[in-house]
Amino acid sequence: MNEATANAVPPAPSSEPPPPTSIWARMFNVLAAPGEVFDEVKASPPRTANWLVPAFFIVVIGWISTWLILSQPVLNQQMADMQEKQLQKMVEQGKMKAEQVEAARAGMEKFGPIMKIAGGIAGPVIGAFASPFWGALLIWLVGAKVLKGSFEYMKAVEVAGLSNVVSALGAVVKTLLILAMGSIFAGASPALFIKEFDQTNTLHGVLAALDLFALWICCVRGIGMARLSGARLGVCLAWMIGLWAAFTAFLLGLGAAAKMIFGG
Secondary structure, three states: OOHHHHOOOOOOOOOOOOOOOOHHHHHHHHHHOHHHHHHHHHHOOOOOHHHHHHHHHHHHHHHHHHHHHHOOHHHHHHHHHHHHHHHHHHHHOOOOOHHHHHHHHHHHHHHHHHHHHHHHHHHHHHHHHHHHHHHHHHHHHHHHHHOOOOOOHHHHHHHHHHHHHHHHHHHHHHHHHHHHHOOOOOOOOHHHHOOOOOOOOHHHHHHHHOOHHHHHHHHHHHHHHHHHHOOOHHHHHHHHHHHHHHHHHHHHHHHHHHHHHHOO
16 A cells, blocks of 8 residues: 555545435335435425426326226216115105105216216316325424424425325225226225125224225325424324324214214
């Protein structure tokens, strides 16, 4: 070893941040390493693509899923049977007369297909573009206000938007399960193991609500909240899962109350 080599000073580590990843890399990595993705989101300037591209992605998946489901006669018949069963219950309970039922049937035959298509087109658009801002509101209120983190609302929108890649994957899985099992109630939840799902059964509704992808997205958003706020991960996960559980319980309670009032 010569003297020049022995006295050489090792180069100082670079203080520059790693090069930014592409939006497609961030969308893929949020499924496997969300913490790294959200660290990049926090350190980077605002990027509209972080919520806009996943939203468009979800819209396309939603439209394809709707087309696949509505193209299956078995699934269309299931939906028609559900409507007919509800009408019969209302007649039995004295809440509708025979002539009203006939009018309702005629309306469903005339406008039902149009409403299904319109809902299949508008539903994914509304959900895809509303979800990042609603999810971000929860992340921001808890992470920045309750847990005293220092980050802007639009950073939470980026986290919530990227987290929605989990929802996109969940939509793909749910569609495949529906097509494979021939049931519009199929999903990645314990309700999958119920032989005859009854939408009026409260227990069945609770089991259907325990969706794997709903819990997954809560965990991913909890990780995002922890990275943005600097709060403990366990605290952030508890907040996100607790809020999801409370909101789900509220919806189930609302449905049960509606059944008591209107019958079902």
